Amino acid sequence: MSHNIRDFYHLHNDATSVVVDCRHNQPTLSYFGDRLVTVKASMLNQLDRHEAPASLPIEPAISLTPTIGEGFLGHLGLEAHRSATQWSLSPKLAEANVSQFNLALTSRCTVSDMDLIYQLKLDPTHSVLRLSVSVRNLSDQAKLFIDNCAATLPLPDHLTEVEEVTGRWAYEFQNQRHAITRSAYVRENWTGRSSHHMNPTLTLSEKTTSATHGDVLGVHLGWSGNHQMRIESLADGRQMLQAGELLRPGELELGPGGEYRSPHLYLCHSSQGQNGLTRQWHQMIRSEFITKQHPASTRRPVQLNTWEALYFAVDEPSVLALVDQAASLGIERFVLDDGWFLGRTDDRRALGDWVVDPKKFPNGLTPIIEACHEKGMEFGLWIEPEMVSQKSKLYEAHPDWALQHQGVPLNEARQQLVLDLSQPAVVSHLFDTISSLLSAHSIAYIKWDMNRDIHQAGNAEGRHAPHRQTRALYQLLHRVKKAFPEVSIETCASGGGRADLGILEYTSRVWPSDTNDALDRLRVQRGFQNLFPPELMGSHVGPSPCHITGRQHSMAFRAGVAFWGHMGVEADVRQLSDADRQVLSEAIALHKHHRGLIHGGSYQVVDRPAGEQAWMVLTPDHSEALAALAILETPSTPFPSRYRFIGLDPRRHYELKLVWPGDLRPKQKNHKDALTDTHWSGDWLMSVGLSLPILQPESLLIYHLKAV
Numbered sequence: 001m002s003h004n005i006r007d008f009y010h011l012h013n014d015a016t017s018v019v020v021d022c023r024h025n026q027p028t029l030s031y032f033g034d035r036l037v038t039v040k041a042s043m044l045n046q047l048d049r050h051e052a053p054a055s056l057p058i059e060p061a062i063s064l065t066p067t068i069g070e071g072f073l074g075h076l077g078l079e080a081h082r083s084a085t086q087w088s089l090s091p092k093l094a095e096a097n098v099s100q101f102n103l104a105l106t107s108r109c110t111v112s113d114m115d116l117i118y119q120l121k122l123d124p125t126h127s128v129l130r131l132s133v134s135v136r137n138l139s140d141q142a143k144l145f146i147d148n149c150a151a152t153l154p155l156p157d158h159l160t161e162v163e164e165v166t167g168r169w170a171y172e173f174q175n176q177r178h179a180i181t182r183s184a185y186v187r188e189n190w191t192g193r194s195s196h197h198m199n200p201t202l203t204l205s206e207k208t209t210s211a212t213h214g215d216v217l218g219v220h221l222g223w224s225g226n227h228q229m230r231i232e233s234l235a236d237g238r239q240m241l242q243a244g245e246l247l248r249p250g251e252l253e254l255g256p257g258g259e260y261r262s263p264h265l266y267l268c269h270s271s272q273g274q275n276g277l278t279r280q281w282h283q284m285i286r287s288e289f290i291t292k293q294h295p296a297s298t299r300r301p302v303q304l305n306t307w308e309a310l311y312f313a314v315d316e317p318s319v320l321a322l323v324d325q326a327a328s329l330g331i332e333r334f335v336l337d338d339g340w341f342l343g344r345t346d347d348r349r350a351l352g353d354w355v356v357d358p359k360k361f362p363n364g365l366t367p368i369i370e371a372c373h374e375k376g377m378e379f380g381l382w383i384e385p386e387m388v389s390q391k392s393k394l395y396e397a398h399p400d401w402a403l404q405h406q407g408v409p410l411n412e413a414r415q416q417l418v419l420d421l422s423q424p425a426v427v428s429h430l431f432d433t434i435s436s437l438l439s440a441h442s443i444a445y446i447k448w449d450m451n452r453d454i455h456q457a458g459n460a461e462g463r464h465a466p467h468r469q470t471r472a473l474y475q476l477l478h479r480v481k482k483a484f485p486e487v488s489i490e491t492c493a494s495g496g497g498r499a500d501l502g503i504l505e506y507t508s509r510v511w512p513s514d515t516n517d518a519l520d521r522l523r524v525q526r527g528f529q530n531l532f533p534p535e536l537m538g539s540h541v542g543p544s545p546c547h548i549t550g551r552q553h554s555m556a557f558r559a560g561v562a563f564w565g566h567m568g569v570e571a572d573v574r575q576l577s578d579a580d581r582q583v584l585s586e587a588i589a590l591h592k593h594h595r596g597l598i599h600g601g602s603y604q605v606v607d608r609p610a611g612e613q614a615w616m617v618l619t620p621d622h623s624e625a626l627a628a629l630a631i632l633e634t635p636s637t638p639f640p641s642r643y644r645f646i647g648l649d650p651r652r653h654y655e656l657k658l659v660w661p662g663d664l665r666p667k668q669k670n671h672k673d674a675l676t677d678t679h680w681s682g683d684w685l686m687s688v689g690l691s692l693p694i695l696q697p698e699s700l701l702i703y704h705l706k707a708v
Contacts, residue, residue, distance in 0.1 A: 013124055018122050029153040065150070079149075113137070127280045133151055165199040167199075170514050172495060173513075186228070187228065193450060200223060218277050220500070282602070294488070307570055311339065343357065403418045413455060421469050435483060516541070516571075525561070535599035542558060556662075563598075563702070601619055613632060634697045
């Protein structure tokens with residue numbers, strides 16, 4: 001309902017409260033955390049700061065978008081102007097609409113003739129708040145230029161550390177944790193995608209926070225383009241967090257009546273450490289993204305991808321041979337990666353010419369697809385629609401379709417250019433091309449790749465185009481999903497270069513890294529699963545030695561690592577030894593048997609010494625669990641420390657079995673024999689723990705627990 005502005009608004013579900021303070025004519029997110037029983041204006045009055053020496057009599061509040069017209073001296077949340085005039089913005093609250101879990105506030109700036117609309121949505125069942133800011137140009141004549149629009153919130157004093165997600169190509173999702181200091185902490189990403197090294201995710205915590213204890217605030221910007229995230233300490237000691245799209249001058253202009261809506265900022269809270277935060281993220285993503293938006297993708301078939309088996313040397317005989325071998329291993333989906341289209345013999349040519357190459361596939365893709373179906377497998381296909389090679393028919397016909405700076409030499413990366421999606425003709429061509437492929441073939445899955453950063457983001461109008469590029473990508477994906485709702489789409493960007501909740505509105509699988517090195521994958525997958533649930537995570541058994549790192553790993557280790565996500569294979573299975581074939585078949589069968597638990601259970605990290613990783617997935621009622629222990633490097637002692645399980649019911653008893661690896665060394669066999677027909681109490685397993693066998697580096701054990 002719409003009404004006069006209250007002093008504050010209190011949204012809440014059973015576990016979480018959100019308090020928005022409106023007493024000073026600007027909305028401030030004063031509290032987001034565990035459920036509050038009572039909130040009164042007098043309590044908020046107590047939070048007001050007294051005058052500090054040599055400062056303004058009343059310091060401006062850290063509102064949702066602080067402006068220069070308020071006298072705010074920190075980094076502004078909103079900067080806009082009309083051709084360098086009317087820049088001193090000072091919007092005032094004018095309207096509110098509130099329901100049980102939603103709050104919409106409108107502020108009006110009469111000087112600049114604009115409205116700000118704040119949309120806050122508290123998830124009904126999870127501790128997740130979604131926030132966005134819209135700017136509306138009320139003028140019927142003048143343009144409004146927006147230089148910055150970033151949602152802003154004050155930070156609680158006790159959150160003194162920040163963990164960021166960084167990395168590089170083939171080593172994404174690496175977490176770095178450090179203290180918040182009295183300075184500005186700034187992350188600016190200009191890559192045109194969410195990036196390998198600066199994913200738009202932060203976790204703020206207490207110094208003593210662990211996997212299971214402590215107050216934690218998760219922050220994620222659902223945006224697949226340029227973005228900024230900042231933590232700033234103000235002169236009076238207050239701290240604030242800010243996140244939003246990163247814009248170049250002149251990039252974003254609103255014509256008369258035009259409106260800009262910022263990317264969604266997601267906040268997630270837990271008072272139960274990182275595991276509690278991860279649990280809230282996973283549950284929200286499952287309910288709001290996977291189940292609601294992608295019901296056709298709830299089943300996650302084990303797949304084989306041809307890339308590291310064949311690279312560009314795909315043709316009908318070699319692919320059909322792989323189809324046969326894949327089916328014999330228990331593969332459920334066969335994916336034909338790069339190299340299938342006209343003239344694509346290497347990465348220097350042919351992007352944009354999305355027609356089946358008749359030299360490689362003289363009978364088209366039909367024999368491949370029919371062979372897959374005959375053997376009970378789905379068929380999937382790789383495409384990279386946003387890119388074009390200079391050596392392609394598409395570029396020869398439309399050189400003006402590539403993003404470029406007028407008068408500046410073209411800047412290739414990976415021997416390719418980026419198509420300008422802000423041109424309607426380009427998007428129409430891409431949609432028609434993709435539609436033709438999907439209409440002509442029985443394709444259940446698309447691997448949608450994007451293999452370079454956007455360096456020259458100039459469009460046909462000569463403007464900086466990343467904002468329009470990202471919005472146009474979303475619109476194209478939406479059209480494809482609407483036309484072909486049964487097709488699953490994976491987001492890939494040289495691995496994990498575009499993994500965020502913006503792209504996940506249109507895709508249902510993430511390729512987190514191009515590396516299939518099992519050791520590096522353990523670290524990548526740990527960071528990935530802090531935010532994203534396991535079923536979104538493509539995790540493949542790669543070749544040995546690994547094509548990226550050169551490391552060699554046993555099939556048991558490679559398969560044991562791939563087991564924990566949306567499992568797949570990316571090795572030349574025609575060349576497997578009989579022993580490796582047997583191990584891989586067993587791993588695939590074991591994954592299928594436990595797939596429902598892996599893809600629907602609660603993922604929890606178990607604290608272990610340096611050089612080890614441990615984690616579990618549990619059913620909501622704690623009646624069943626899988627638990628893993630991975631040894632990453634040579635242990636400092638012969639025997640690992642006891643495995644202390646978490647999340648079990650202390651009053652119940654569990655049957656405990658070692659289910660991986662299947663082929664055990666003698667001392668591991670003794671360990672497995674000691675578990676046979678033994679029922680363990682939950683409190684014993686959590687408090688005392690389980691003794692472990694001697695383990696070699698780069699090995700992995702999986703246990704299954706079932707309440708009896």
